[in-house]
Amino acid sequence: MYVPSHFKEDDLNRIKDFIRTNDFATVVSWDGTRPLASHLLVELEEDASGNLRLNGHMARGNPLWKTFNTDTEVLTVFLGPHTYISPTWYSVQAAPTWNYISARAYGTPRIISDHDELYSLLQHLVEKHESLDHSSAGYDLTKLPQDFVEKMMGGVVGFQIIVERIEASYKLSQNRSEADYHNIIIQLRSRGDENSREVAEAMVRVYAEKKTE
Numbered sequence: 001m002y003v004p005s006h007f008k009e010d011d012l013n014r015i016k017d018f019i020r021t022n023d024f025a026t027v028v029s030w031d032g033t034r035p036l037a038s039h040l041l042v043e044l045e046e047d048a049s050g051n052l053r054l055n056g057h058m059a060r061g062n063p064l065w066k067t068f069n070t071d072t073e074v075l076t077v078f079l080g081p082h083t084y085i086s087p088t089w090y091s092v093q094a095a096p097t098w099n100y101i102s103a104r105a106y107g108t109p110r111i112i113s114d115h116d117e118l119y120s121l122l123q124h125l126v127e128k129h130e131s132l133d134h135s136s137a138g139y140d141l142t143k144l145p146q147d148f149v150e151k152m153m154g155g156v157v158g159f160q161i162i163v164e165r166i167e168a169s170y171k172l173s174q175n176r177s178e179a180d181y182h183n184i185i186i187q188l189r190s191r192g193d194e195n196s197r198e199v200a201e202a203m204v205r206v207y208a209e210k211k212t213e
Contacts, residue, residue, distance in 0.1 A: 004175075
């Protein structure tokens with residue numbers, strides 16, 4: 001993936017945090033003839049040795065999982081806030097552009113065929129995301145009829161991607177003058193939409209971190 005040096009993010013902890021926040025990803029594979037892709041919820045897992053894995057599942061009817069094998073690398077793309085940058089915000093003549101944050105994880109996948117491992121993966125995901133809902137009656141896999149759970153599990157395929165490398169692009173106008181950089185932040189904040197606001201706040205964080213280096 002093409003990443004200009006001034007937009008490349010090398011801080012692995014920052015990238016991991018970004019992936020965990022933007023975990024509805026695009027998983028891309030190859031069926032031998034053409035690329036296949038699906039938008040899937042994945043969870044980044046790290047063991048005590050620092051090895052990274054992406055855990056997820058998809059509908060059994062999705063042909064993507066049939067392309068998964070340990071000899072073929074797959075690509076998982078994570079996209080964060082992104083927005084248009086007008087050249088009228090610069091003090092010099094320039095072209096329009098787009099600011100964004102993205103990360104890409106490359107690795108080899110395996111299908112989760114063990115029943116208990118798949119159940120544990122699904123139970124963990126449900127508990128994690130149900131915890132975001134503060135209502136008194138949460139959805140709980142352990143309290144559902146067993147035959148319903150088995151039928152539900154039969155309709156999905158679990159997978160795990162062993163991450164071999166990660167790269168990230170934080171394209172946030174780092175190549176602009178300090179005055180233009182701050183004006184871009186002001187202009188983005190004035191728009192009011194969520195993407196523009198989040199890009200502006202990311203630019204603020206990047207500027208603050210550079211000042212402390």
